[in-house]
Amino acid sequence: MNIVKPQTIAGVMELLPEDQLAFDYIKNIIEETFLSYQFLPIDTPAIEKNDILFAKGGGETEKQIFGIDSSKKDMSLRFDLTVPLARYVSEHFSDLNFPFKRYQIAKVYRGERNQKGRYKEFYQCDIDIIGNNSLSIHNDALLPKVIYEIFQKLDFNGIKFHINNRKLLNGFFESLEISDKEEVLRTIDKKAKIGEENTKELLVEICGEEKADKLMELINNKRENKELLTYLESLNLNDNYKIGLNELKEVYDYMIKFGIDDDSIMIDLSITRGLDYYTSTVYETFLDGYESIGSVCSGGRYENLAGNFSKQNLPGVGLSIGLTRLFYQFQQLGLVEKYKTKFTDCLVIPMDEKLNFYAIDIANKLKEQGLKVDIYLEDGKFKKKINYADKIGVKKVLIIGQEEYENKMVSVKNMEDGKQVSVKVEEIREYL
């Protein structure tokens, strides 16, 4: 037979079972936390109509959309979970209750260039809250609380939410009579990448030395949160600025109230989320000690989710964890080990086929007692059987020979020190 070389397409993450278990452990923590905050699950198709995916038009992602080679060429693979959400909420509008809190953990597809840590297929874990016409600002404080809990469960105590407000920034730009606000926003967004000096230089080019100085002073203003809010209040600028500041203050107050440590919040006026469609609150999230991996969870508030699909005004706020990339980074940092859970408590090995039924009885009994028990029924020499136990990394092996069977016993072998003891069937549990 002609042998085809077995390999995945480039730029996808495919894990071996042990790592897959760790990946699923993290994914399940995220999912169960989303659920515990009453976010509803949705599961949209990976393939959407092109007029849905291209409704917005333009942008980088459009070039990365994977088309489906159908005769009608009218569908493609989703590149994020936001467009499908917009389509979903618009399509099912009258069947949903608002505010609609949904989560979706699913794979998205982008024709990225091949590059380490960049994937053509990757999991996004999205939570969004969508309002019908209006949505209270308190929701912007709830989302970080959910994420906070996830990273606590994942054993990160130090996490920092960098929060900002686009209205405040725009108000500030207006007060400086800056004409190209978008350009300034985009430049500030680059700061973490290009550094302090280059940012300043670019800002000078856009709006001159004096305004650039004021902008740099604002975005570099790193004080204790309450102090910073007091300072910002003292500036007393235009309406847009004041509305933004009030929102920022309220989000901060409610984050504390929801139970996020003040140490885990940083009002950071340099966070802008680039040209994304956010209009008010914006967030980025960093893990203490691992700031170099960048933001692990980002998002913000948008004025209208689904202007392309519906006449309804649907304001919302969302946060997203890029799980595949995050897992890759955990792998690089050697952090995956701690998410590897014990998959099998013990392996039952009958020495001879005649003993299979007795071995199955014992395995059934232990399973009923809630143990994760596996049984090895393949033919072969003892060495092969014990090798298997060794390879799968199980700590305890129950060996069943003729003698054990006759005496209603089993031999419990500790794979770590090689020691073996004979145990009565009723007492096995204590030895595991």
Next chain:
Amino acid sequence: MNIVKPQTIAGVMELLPEDQLAFDYIKNIIEETFLSYQFLPIDTPAIEKNDILFAKGGGETEKQIFGIDSSKKDMSLRFDLTVPLARYVSEHFSDLNFPFKRYQIAKVYRGERNQKGRYKEFYQCDIDIIGNNSLSIHNDALLPKVIYEIFQKLDFNGIKFHINNRKLLNGFFESLEISDKEEVLRTIDKKAKIGEENTKELLVEICGEEKADKLMELINNKRENKELLTYLESLNLNDNYKIGLNELKEVYDYMIKFGIDDDSIMIDLSITRGLDYYTSTVYETFLDGYESIGSVCSGGRYENLAGNFSKQNLPGVGLSIGLTRLFYQFQQLGLVEKYKTKFTDCLVIPMDEKLNFYAIDIANKLKEQGLKVDIYLEDGKFKKKINYADKIGVKKVLIIGQEEYENKMVSVKNMEDGKQVSVKVEEIREYL
């Protein structure tokens, strides 16, 4: 803004949140049961290289493959989870332990014609056990046990595994000196669809009246399992037949030993699984009282999983639940209701924004006690708030007014009878 009509592509299942929760409930039962039998999870990319997907060549599925519109036209969406498994095991052969028990619950894609209950995107829940060179027949009995447990958890007590063995059938055909065994197999496979008489007629055409009679007698032989096995043994035909019969007997004995009720097993010589690549054990599974929906879980044993990708000889056995189609059938039968779990235990409603903090304190406290508690912080009149509670179907609402706040109380409203009682904060739990 130009409004694009929000709709999914045709032929995909997209559920509203309430049904999605029921779907996920079923999916989770399947997943946790797979795990409890030490099946390892794998998660392969939805997109595979074309030379992988088309390696086998020919067949109906090939026409249904969704190509990806990339410049190189060399990748497509997977149409099942078996080809990806074959590629996975071949690619990662040296890193896996055999027998390799894996499960995968994922969406697959087929360009099906639009038709009710047929989907272009659907979940498959696959379990397979793959051996390296050999694989004991006992594994064929373990798989039905896993499925048995799943449907018990899903509240079906009556389930019936129809089992058969292809070697036995082929041996029987050989004993009748039938030349076109495949044609006979295919015809028998149609029986459930085309009926007794038509099957007989087709068989007569293929091999004449006398042989057709003998074939019909065999496949219609419905006796109590042990009696049937004794009868089949008495025929004492060729080697192929005897090997198949021994395998069938062993699978049956071990199914009983693993804890499947004899009532739930039916040795059914009319089950062939058509032209699928099975070579020994074949199964179909029916739910008592719902036989009309057809087999809910099918599969069998194959001689070599990955002949196209590897020189290793990899025998295996697998079973698969087509979850999306099954859920559709549950919907048609009105069976979904019982999988709708309680999503929210109670909803906290502050009457006024000033009471938000007090309401959050109460919600936090109840959440710590393990309750599924939601809080409604949107502005609006009381009627709007209580309407929301009504719509999401929550049974208990905690209303927080100024009076409640001052007396450290809450009002617990029972949404079913409309009754309302004042309760001390410490005693809320008892009223939920």
